Amino acid sequence: MLRGLPRQMAVVAGLLIMLGLNLGLGADPADLAGEGRTGVYARYPNAFAPHPFTFAIWLPIFAGAAALTIVQARPARRLDAVLDAAGPWAAAAFGLVGLTALTPLGLSNVVVALALGASLAALAAARPCARGADRWLVRAPLGLLAGWLVVATALNLCQLAVMLGVTIGPAVAAVLMIGAGLAGMAITRRSGEPAAVLALIWAGAGILAAHPEEVAIWLGLSGMILAIIQKNYPEGKIRQNIV
Numbered sequence: 001m002l003r004g005l006p007r008q009m010a011v012v013a014g015l016l017i018m019l020g021l022n023l024g025l026g027a028d029p030a031d032l033a034g035e036g037r038t039g040v041y042a043r044y045p046n047a048f049a050p051h052p053f054t055f056a057i058w059l060p061i062f063a064g065a066a067a068l069t070i071v072q073a074r075p076a077r078r079l080d081a082v083l084d085a086a087g088p089w090a091a092a093a094f095g096l097v098g099l100t101a102l103t104p105l106g107l108s109n110v111v112v113a114l115a116l117g118a119s120l121a122a123l124a125a126a127r128p129c130a131r132g133a134d135r136w137l138v139r140a141p142l143g144l145l146a147g148w149l150v151v152a153t154a155l156n157l158c159q160l161a162v163m164l165g166v167t168i169g170p171a172v173a174a175v176l177m178i179g180a181g182l183a184g185m186a187i188t189r190r191s192g193e194p195a196a197v198l199a200l201i202w203a204g205a206g207i208l209a210a211h212p213e214e215v216a217i218w219l220g221l222s223g224m225i226l227a228i229i230q231k232n233y234p235e236g237k238i239r240q241n242i243v
Helices: 004-024 052-073 081-099 105-125 132-163 170-191 195-210 215-232 235-242
Strands: none
Touching: 004 052, 004 081, 052 081, 052 132, 052 195, 081 105, 081 132, 105 132, 105 170, 132 170, 132 195, 170 195, 170 215, 195 215
């Protein structure tokens, strides 16, 4: 595992790859609605695809990744054991996110899944960053990235299914939304970081905005939120709070 200066350089390199490829290639991740547009979301429409505004979440993700990179690159943090544990995984997650700009749909499923795994490993290693600047500049950015990559992994699988001739309708999307909520809450409980859940709720709202007429999507978003609440406040805690 990379430690010290090699870890710092790896995270910087991962950030540059992510920003350079995702922003420099002029990709349009908000391409959803068709109407003369030819992006992947227009080619493989499905009920799990969110409204274009939802992809604005990449702005705080990129900003958070940059903040994390700056924090861990400081000379004073060169021998930081927590950053030595989290940094290589963060570098891998950043680099893999960047590579999604170069990979076709089938291969991108693998790349996004690997990026999700790396982000989860980084988030778990960063759990001790519970107070002060590290709470907001290290752990929260990793939580936001991990939560969004849960959605991205499911969305890529939906696109691949549509490409193979499988219809992803509102009922399937609702089940995936509830599953994503459960996954996000499990991530939050293990890492102590609620930013993952915030990313998922944002994505759920975006899916609803793209399909506001579908009752199943409304139920899916409601189920996602209820799953999050139930996981965070099990019955015993709810009763204690009421009393």
